[in-house]
Amino acid sequence: MNGRILLVEDDASIATVIAAALEDEGLGVTHCESIAARNRLLETERFDALLTDVILEDGDGIATLPRAREHAPDIPVIILSAQNTLDTAVRASENLAFEYFPKPFDLDELVRAVRQAVGQRSSGHSGPEDESGGMPLVGRSQAMQGVYRMITRVLRNDLTVLVTGESGTGKELVAEAIHQLGARKSGPLVAVNAAAIPHDLIESELFGHEKGAFTGAVSQSIGKFEQANGGTLFLDEIGDMPAEAQTRLLRALQSGRIRRVGGRQEIAVDVRIIAATNRDLGPMIAAGTFREDLYYRLNVVPIALPPLRDRKDDIPVLARHFLQAAVEEGLPQRQLSADGLKALEQRDWRGNVRELRNVIYRLALMAREDIVDAQAVAEIIGKEKAPVSAAGQAGFEAAVTQWLAINSPKPGQLYHDALAAFEKPLIEHALAQTGGNQLRAARLLGINRNTLRKRVSDLNIHPEEFAQIG
Structure with a gap:
C-alpha cells in the first residue's frame, strides 16, 4: 500500500x-x-x-x-x-x-x-x-478503554445501543454520556426503568394513554416515547419488560410510530434508543421470556461494562473522585492513606462502582480523622466476608461442613444459626442484583416483601449499601 x-x-x-x-x-x-x-x-x-x-x-x-x-x-x-x-x-x-x-x-x-x-x-x-x-x-484501566472507544464511535450517529453489565457498573452513566456528548444533546434524555413499573402500567408509561382508556385514566397522558421526541430514550432493565410490552416496543422501533393506550391515531416519534440490562438475555430468549427479534433490534451496538473486580486499578482514581464529590455535597474533606486504598482494593465489590461510591461517602461521613487508613476502613465498613466458593452442590455441601466445623452454636440454635449464616449472603446477592430495591429483591428470591424486610432487619443488612446515592 x-x-x-x-x-x-x-x-x-x-x-x-x-x-x-x-x-x-x-x-x-x-x-x-x-x-x-x-x-x-x-x-x-x-x-x-x-x-x-x-x-x-x-x-x-x-x-x-x-x-x-x-x-x-x-x-x-x-x-x-x-x-x-x-x-x-x-x-x-x-x-x-x-x-x-x-x-x-x-x-x-x-x-x-x-x-x-x-x-x-x-x-x-x-x-x-x-x-x-x-x-x-x-x-x-485497560478494561474501560474499549468502553470509551465504543462511546466515541456512536456519538455521530443514531444507532441503537445495548449496554450490559452487572448492577452498579454505570450503565446509566454510559447512556447519559452518549446523549450529552452526541448530536441529540439539545433534545431531552428520558429514562424509564422497566423493572420499577407495574406490568399492567408499563405500556401506558411508554406510549401514553387517552382519557378513559382504563380505570383511573381521568385525563390524557403523554408517554416516554413522546417525551423523548427529538432526543434519547433510555430503556433501563429491559430484561424485566413483560412480553406484551416487548411486542409493542418492537413494533414502535420498527415503524418509528407509537399509539397511545386507548388511542386510534398513530404518532410519529424521532428518538434514539439506548437500552440496558444486568441480565443475560441469551437464556431468556431460549426460555421464551425475551423476544429474539427485539434483542436483535436493540443489540445494534453492544457496550459491555466490566465489573469493578476486573478494573481494580481504577479504585484509587474512583475513590478520589467520590471523596471530592462528597465534599461538594457537604461532607468533610477526607483523604485515603496508601494502606486505606489497599484495603479497598482487596474487597470483592459485589455492588461494583455504586457500592464503592456509597462506601466512600460513608467513610467521609464517619471517619474520625482526615486521613482514612486501613484501620478506619475496617472499623467503618467492616471486614468483608469471603463469599462461599462452591462448584455445584458438592461445593456448597463442603462449605456447610466447613462452617459447622469452625462454629459452635448454642444448644437448640444450630438450625437457626446455620440458616442465618447462609441466608445473609443470599439476600445480599439479591440486593446487589437489584440495586438495593427490596421489592425486586423479594421477587428475585421468591419471597414476600415484608418477609424480606424482616430478615434484612434481623440479619443487620444495609440495603442502602447497594443503592445509588443522589
Whole structure:
C-alpha cells in the first residue's frame, strides 16, 4: 500500500515499533517529536495520515490540531495517548480524529486503522463532523478503554445501543454520556426503568394513554416515547419488560410510530434508543421470556461494562473522585492513606462502582480523622466476608461442613444459626442484583416483601449499601 505517514511521538522506542510495522505495509513514515516540527513538516510536505501523541514537549497534540489543519485541512488524524480517560477520547472525537488508541495499544489494530485512513484520504472522503461536549466517566484501566472507544464511535450517529453489565457498573452513566456528548444533546434524555413499573402500567408509561382508556385514566397522558421526541430514550432493565410490552416496543422501533393506550391515531416519534440490562438475555430468549427479534433490534451496538473486580486499578482514581464529590455535597474533606486504598482494593465489590461510591461517602461521613487508613476502613465498613466458593452442590455441601466445623452454636440454635449464616449472603446477592430495591429483591428470591424486610432487619443488612446515592 502506498502512502506517507507523519508520526509525532516523543518516545523513541514506541516510534520505532510503529514505524517498522507501517513500513512493512509499504507505507513511508516520517517521524518527529514535537508540535513545532509537525507544523513545519505539514507546511512543506504532503502526508496521507497523521499519527500523534497527546502529551508532547511543546504542547498538547489534540489541542493544537486546528493549527495542523491549517496546512492539511483534510488529513486523517489518529490519536495515541497514555491519558486514558473518556475525556481524552471525547476530545479526540471533538477534534474530528479518525481514530483514538489508548496506550498500550494493539499494533495490528493500529496498522489496520492507518490503512483505512490512507484509503479514505485517497478516495477523497473527509472525516466526520462532531459537536459533542465533555462529560467524562472515571477510570483509566485497560478494561474501560474499549468502553470509551465504543462511546466515541456512536456519538455521530443514531444507532441503537445495548449496554450490559452487572448492577452498579454505570450503565446509566454510559447512556447519559452518549446523549450529552452526541448530536441529540439539545433534545431531552428520558429514562424509564422497566423493572420499577407495574406490568399492567408499563405500556401506558411508554406510549401514553387517552382519557378513559382504563380505570383511573381521568385525563390524557403523554408517554416516554413522546417525551423523548427529538432526543434519547433510555430503556433501563429491559430484561424485566413483560412480553406484551416487548411486542409493542418492537413494533414502535420498527415503524418509528407509537399509539397511545386507548388511542386510534398513530404518532410519529424521532428518538434514539439506548437500552440496558444486568441480565443475560441469551437464556431468556431460549426460555421464551425475551423476544429474539427485539434483542436483535436493540443489540445494534453492544457496550459491555466490566465489573469493578476486573478494573481494580481504577479504585484509587474512583475513590478520589467520590471523596471530592462528597465534599461538594457537604461532607468533610477526607483523604485515603496508601494502606486505606489497599484495603479497598482487596474487597470483592459485589455492588461494583455504586457500592464503592456509597462506601466512600460513608467513610467521609464517619471517619474520625482526615486521613482514612486501613484501620478506619475496617472499623467503618467492616471486614468483608469471603463469599462461599462452591462448584455445584458438592461445593456448597463442603462449605456447610466447613462452617459447622469452625462454629459452635448454642444448644437448640444450630438450625437457626446455620440458616442465618447462609441466608445473609443470599439476600445480599439479591440486593446487589437489584440495586438495593427490596421489592425486586423479594421477587428475585421468591419471597414476600415484608418477609424480606424482616430478615434484612434481623440479619443487620444495609440495603442502602447497594443503592445509588443522589
